[in-house]
Every structure is written in structure tokens, then in C-alpha cells.
Amino acid sequence: MKYQVPVLVEPLEEGGYYAECPSLPGCHVEGANYWEALENLEDVVRIHIEGRLEFGDPLPTDVIPMQESEHFKLQLPVMVAS
Numbered sequence: 685m686k687y688q689v690p691v692l693v694e695p696l697e698e699g700g701y702y703a704e705c706p707s708l709p710g711c712h713v714e715g716a717n718y719w720e721a722l723e724n725l726e727d728v729v730r731i732h733i734e735g736r737l738e739f740g741d742p743l744p745t746d747v748i749p750m751q752e753s754e755h756f757k758l759q760l761p762v763m764v765a766s
Contacts, residue, residue: 685749686749686750686751686752687729687733687747687749687750688750689705689708689729689747689748690705690707691722691725692704692705692706693718693721693722696714699716700714700715700717700721701715701717701720701721702714702721703715703722703724704725705728705732707744707746708729708733708744708747711729711732712725713728733747
């Protein structure tokens, strides 16, 4: 099953990116670039959700189960040279 989760990503002063899922405590990572941070976060969120489900703990209301064929919204930051 797939889940839609809220995610925050921000650049780090020292380089790289920080990504977190505020709804799932402890789900935060860093990556050398935006995509690596998201990929790392996906792994952590998956493990967190699997653990909750295994122990019968409820998921936060903003962690939404998705059907395989569902589309989802994504805000993608795009840098454009001016």
C-alpha cells in the first residue's frame, strides 16, 4: 500500500538539504541534494509506518492511504535563471 505524507524540505547553510515528515516523530534526514534527501526520507517514513502498522499503532490523520492508481498533488520548486 502507498501512503501520502506531508513533507518539508529546506536547504542547509553548510550545503545539502534537510527533509522531515512533521507528522511522524523522528522522521527527518539530510541529503547531499534535494532528491537524495527525499529518497532518504522515503526510506525512514516507510520503516516508521511499517513499525506502527506492525504494532497496531494508529497513523496520524494526515498520513493518507492511497490506491495504486490514484494521482496526488506535489509542489515542485523550480529554479529559473533570470
